[in-house]
Amino acid sequence: MALSNHENSGFLTQDPGMLALLQMAGKIAVTEVTALIQGESGTGKEVLAKFIHQHSRRANRPLVSINCGAIQETLLLSELFGHEKGAFTGAVVQKKGLVELADGGTLFLDEIGEMGLEAQAKLLRFLQEGEILRVGGKAPIRVDVRILSATNKDLETQVKNGKFREDLYYRINTVTLRLSPLRKRPNDIPLFVERFLHSGTRSQVQGITPKAMELMKRYPWPGNVRELQNTIERFKILVDSESISENDIPFNVKNPENETDYFDSSTNFLLAQVEKKHILRVLTFFKGNKTKAANAMGITVKTLYNKLAQYNEEPPPSLGASSPAPVAN
Numbered sequence: 209m210a211l212s213n214h215e216n217s218g219f220l221t222q223d224p225g226m227l228a229l230l231q232m233a234g235k236i237a238v239t240e241v242t243a244l245i246q247g248e249s250g251t252g253k254e255v256l257a258k259f260i261h262q263h264s265r266r267a268n269r270p271l272v273s274i275n276c277g278a279i280q281e282t283l284l285l286s287e288l289f290g291h292e293k294g295a296f297t298g299a300v301v302q303k304k305g306l307v308e309l310a311d312g313g314t315l316f317l318d319e320i321g322e323m324g325l326e327a328q329a330k331l332l333r334f335l336q337e338g339e340i341l342r343v344g345g346k347a348p349i350r351v352d353v354r355i356l357s358a359t360n361k362d363l364e365t366q367v368k369n370g371k372f373r374e375d376l377y378y379r380i381n382t383v384t385l386r387l388s389p390l391r392k393r394p395n396d397i398p399l400f401v402e403r404f405l406h407s408g409t410r411s412q413v414q415g416i417t418p419k420a421m422e423l424m425k426r427y428p429w430p431g432n433v434r435e436l437q438n439t440i441e442r443f444k445i446l447v448d449s450e451s452i453s454e455n456d457i458p459f460n461v462k463n464p465e466n467e468t469d470y471f472d473s474s475t476n477f478l479l480a481q482v483e484k485k486h487i488l489r490v491l492t493f494f495k496g497n498k499t500k501a502a503n504a505m506g507i508t509v510k511t512l513y514n515k516l517a518q519y520n521e522e523p524p525p526s527l528g529a530s531s532p533a534p535v536a537n
């Protein structure tokens with residue numbers, strides 16, 4: 209399937225990697241294969257699932273979504289597969305499950321990594337047999353459903369840890385589609401800003417200054433497209449002029465390093481480590497010129513040399529005569 213116009217696809221992007229992914233999504237959409245969509249929160253997993261459904265032969269049948277992480281397992285089982293009257297306390301009437309409701313269409317299992325082992329076993333059975341049993345039911349019911357799933361977890365690790373069945377993993381994952389985080393595709397940011405300014409809440413705000421856009425592109429958007437969308441919606445309410453300017457950009461966007469989730473489990477908290485990283489970055493910025501780098505950091509060239517010696521780092525080759533020979537301790 210050829211997708212030349214990203215605007216028409218409902219899935220907005222101009223990033224080459226994401227356009228290639230979209231082409232692939234278009235190709236698999238017309239087949240019956242199961243696809244696993246991976247990506248950080250807010251990267252557009254649900255948008256991609258809709259895209260695949262809409263480009264499939266099932267497009268005029270239902271797309272039914274369920275968030276497997278939001279409900280407790282026994283409830284999930286009856287939501288997915290339905291139940292017979294009297295199957296458990298409170299099952300006063302017979303109820304069809306979402307799998308049955310999606311018959312002929314697509315079932316989107318969001319946060320599939322959160323699914324418990326019993327539900328996984330039942331889902332696997334359905335994928336193998338094409339039949340379901342309602343909770344408390346005896347007669348299998350044939351259902352024709354295409355499964356798409358999404359996760360922001362690393363399912364392979366879950367498989368290794370025994371939290372996710374390996375056989376199910378291979379069943380739901382004929383193809384994996386990986387959405388990049390927004391920080392890896394900053395050129396999509398202007399597209400989204402344009403889209404979100406002119407959809408949703410009406411507002412007098414019509415544009416953004418180049419400087420403000422630069423700040424928006426530099427911010428790493430840990431909440432991805434959803435965070436960007438919420439930020440634009442706030443601008444539309446709070447900004448009093450036609451254009452968003454530098455002064456309207458919130459402090460946390462201007463100063464990403466002040467983000468509370470700046471750290472993660474892999475962060476090295478040692479001050480010395482942060483200092484080393486900073487010094488090497490500053491040196492790179494000044495193309496290895498140690499005098500300029502030391503001046504900029506407010507330390508003497510001798511101190512800089514001593515620090516580099518401590519790190520066991522070869523000082524980057526200096527440009528010009530501004531750097532003296534190494535100084536002994």
Ligand SMILES: Nc1ncnc2c1ncn2[C@@H]1O[C@H](COP(=O)(O)OP(=O)(O)OP(=O)(O)O)[C@@H](O)[C@H]1O
Nearest residue numbers: 218219220248249250251252253254255360433434
């Ligand atoms: N490529 C895109 N084109 C248009 N809108 C997008 C795109 N990606 C994300 N969005 C918008 O960003 C928001 C978040 O997208 P979505 O709900 O698909 O993310 P998600 O990956 O499913 O997030 P979560 O893991 O938190 O469920 C939605 O409002 C969606 O419309």
Ligand SMILES: [Mg+2]
Nearest residue numbers: 253254318358
């Ligand atoms: Mg989602």
